[in-house]
Amino acid sequence: MQINRESIQVHARERLDAPGLADNREAQIEAFKRFLKLETERLRMRHRFGLGGSEIATGRSYQIDMVVTRACQVAADRADRVVQRELQQCAVVALGGYGRGELAPSSDVDLLFLHPGRPSEDVARFVEQALQILWDVGLxxxxxxxxxxxxVAEAKDDLHSRTALTEARLVAGNASLYQALLRQLETDLLRNRRATEGFLQSMRVELAERGAKFGGAVCVLEPNVKEGLGGLRDLHAILWVGHARFRSRGLAGLRAEGWISEREYVAARRAYDFLSRVRNEAHFVTGRKTDLLTLDLQPELAQSLGYKAKGGLLPSELFMREYFRRASELYDVRRGFMLIHLASEPRRSLFGFRRPRSHKGFTVKDGQLHVRGEELKGGPMRVLEAFANAQGEGLDLSEELKRAIRERTEAIDRAFRSSRDATRALLRLLERRGRVGPALRAMHETGVLGRLLPEWARITFLVQHDFFHKYTVDEHTLKAVEALDEVAAGSDPALARLGKVFDELEDAMPLYLGMLLHDIGKGRGAGHVTRGVKIATRMFERLRLEPKAADSALFLIGAHLEMSQLSQQRDLSEPGLAQAFAARVGSLERLNLLFLLTYADHRAVGPGIWNEWKASLLWELYDRTRPHLVGGERRHGDDDRGEGARETAVAELLEAS
Known part of the structure; x- marks a missing residue:
């Protein structure tokens, strides 16, 4: 069911140009409302039949064109001939998403009433009357x-005005005046280097602020489909920067001119159409402008979009998994494009530009690891070597290296991931205290982590249905690993006490491994802790993990909720509690491991979740437990119990929690 513009025009003539409406304002407004209601319902039907998100948005824009054009005509007909002649020199221009022809069903309509200069009060009155009609209609x-x-003057000083004008489109009125606007934009903005650099700097600030506002991650549990990271705004940013840098028009223009690859074009188009469809559905379901996909709304959207339960996952979990996959694709395209085309000027040394240097078969340039030559040569071990080299040097992977890695992930098959070389390479990445997070995140973003650990794929983009976690399981896990890195790095004075605990660890690899897999049992029903231990046991056999390290990591996975539960839900001065917990952990090394993992787990739940109250309780439990493991002085109020009584006590404590 394609959108037929001719049928919309016919319907507009029938409803809005009917005889007798001109002298009856109430009848005019009612006719506009009926037209919009019927056309919106027709649009909804086409959406239900599977028409693409972009096509629905384009259709909506055309419907609004009909309304805006006729509302302006109604307002103009009320003016005398002198004013009408003045109005013939004016124009009505669509801006922003409406200007792009990408209007969601309940989105705002942005209009520019363009005049040649020094308009009369009668023209201003025409604008007021046209707006009043549109407002009365419900827009x-x-x-x-x-x-x-x-x-142009406004666009020079205001980022949003400039981006809106970038997408200007004539709706009605004087085409020559509209062309004069485009020429002035070209002369005073696009060809003005200072204005362009100012705009690009504003874009850098805007992108940074938007990233901070929306949690710095694509995979937040309640994403904003328009403004969030990986949302529709990411493609808009590409188009704005492409237009400012190269005067390219649209994504197709950027591809045709070689500024983005065919793969990036396909990924961006696919993601954008999916996200547009989701946004349209949210607007249709709620009957209003709705861009935040709340946990309450997600099941309804999943049902409306046709998702069915499968493989132990709810329809909403499958829907959001696809959402995050597409959003991540778009975010990756935007990030890669901006790193190249929005970057500041290359850094110079005292003797000119810094020369690239070679490093173990790769090239280091501008703080990034690049592939030498045009492709990543060698088997899948070469891929793991790229991560090891970047980790060892503290470098990011360049976009072309990431692209080359993604194209080689299929080579990471069952035989390779079970090989001794592959497992050793993975475990070595987990041994570098303070540098594990960037390596794992890069492996995740390129698809390598899920190929090496198929169990990881199960929790990738998996939504957590509670009111505490703010991220998907995979994003929460990576943020927890990064929190451990923060402690290990020792650069934050606020984490100095935690750093001393970290320094006592004999081996940090089990801590990082336990952190990576602490939620591996999720997405399979209730009891994720017990299930996670079973899954990890099989994984460790495949990884040929040494028994001591395996036991420590399995302990962490099985006990990762216990320290927070005891510290927050029990009276820590209760007789026997500290001894019972000491018996549970068994050694100072394990207490330190579990303490650090619990801290990082809390830190990664979401902004503001970790606080002084939780920290004080966790430290109190740690301080009360530690003497019972190192033979220190017993604290007042602690009684002496036998080993069997201690095991029984800790079981009772955890059951009560």
């Missing part, structure tokens, strides 16, 4: 009333 309209010169 939310953002508007401005300016000349081309005023538009």
């Amino acid at each position: 939310t309209v953002g508007h401005s009333f300016r000349s081309p010169r005023e538009c």
Whole structure:
């Protein structure tokens, strides 16, 4: 069911140009409302039949064109002939998403009423009357009333004005005045190097602020489909920067001119259409502008979009998994594009530009590891060597190296991931205190981690249905690993006490491994801790993990909730509690491991979840337990119990928690 513009035009003529409406304002408004209601319902039907998100948004834009054009005509017909002649020199221009022709069903309508300069009060009155009609019809309209010169002046100083004008489109009125606006934009903005650099700097700030506002991650449990990372705004940012840098028009223009690859074009188009469809569905389901996909809304969207339970996962979990996959694709394209085309000027040394240097078959340039030559040569071990080299040097992977790695992930098959060389390489990455997080995140983003550890794929993009976690399971896990890195790095004075605990560890690898797999049992029903231990046991056999390290990591996976439960839910001065918990952990090394893992697990739940109250309770439990493991002085109020009584006590404590 394709959108037929001719049928929309016919319907508009029938409903909005009917005889007798001109002299009856109430009848006019009612006719506009009926037209929009019927056309919106037709659009909803096409959406239900599977029409793409972008096509629905384009259709909606055309419907609004019909309304705006006729609302302006109604307002103009009320003016006298002198004013009508003045209006013939004016134009109505669509801006922003409406200008792109990508309007979601309940989105705001952004309009520019363009005049040649020094408009009369009668023209201003026409604008007010046209807006009043649109408001009475039920549209939310953002508007401005300016000349081309005023538009350019505003765009020079305001990022949002410039991006809106980048997507200007004539809806009605004087085409020559509209062309004059485009020429002035070209002359005073696009060809003005200072203005362009100012815009690009504003974009850098905007992207950084948006990243901070939305949690610095794509995989937040309640994503904003428009403004969030990986949302529709990421593609808009590519288009704005591409237009400013190269004067390219649209994603197809960037591809045709070689600024993005065919793979990036396909990924961005696929992601954008999916996200547009999700946004349209959210607007249709709620009947209003809805861009935040709340946990309450997700099941309804999943059902409406046709998702069915499969493989032990709920429809909403499958829906959100696909959402995060597409959003991550778009985010990767945006990030790669910006790293190349929005970067500041290359750094110079005292003697000019810094020369690239070679490093173990790779090239180091501008703080990034690059592939030498045009492709990543060698078997899948070469892929793991790239991560090891980047980790050892403290470098990021370049975008072309990431691209080369993604193209070689299929080579990581069952035989390779079970090989001794592969397992050793993976475990070595977990041994570098303070540098594990970037390596694992890069492996995850390129698809390598899921190929090496198929069990990881199960929790990738998996939504957690509670009111505490703010991220998907995989994102939460990676943030927890990064929290451990923060402690190990020792650069934050606030973490100095934790750092001393970290320094006592004989081997940090079991801590990182336990952290990586602590939620591996999720996504398979209730009891994720017990299930996680079973899954990890099989994994450790495949990884040929040494018994001592395996036992420590399995302990962490099985006990990763216990320290937080005891510290927050029990009276820590209760007789016998500290001894019972000491008997549970068994050694100072394990207490330190579990303490650090519990801290990082809390830190990664979401912004503001870790606080002074939780920290004080956790430290109190740690301090009360530690003397019973190192033979220190017994604290007042602790009684002496036999080993059997201690095991029984800890079981009772955990059951009560």
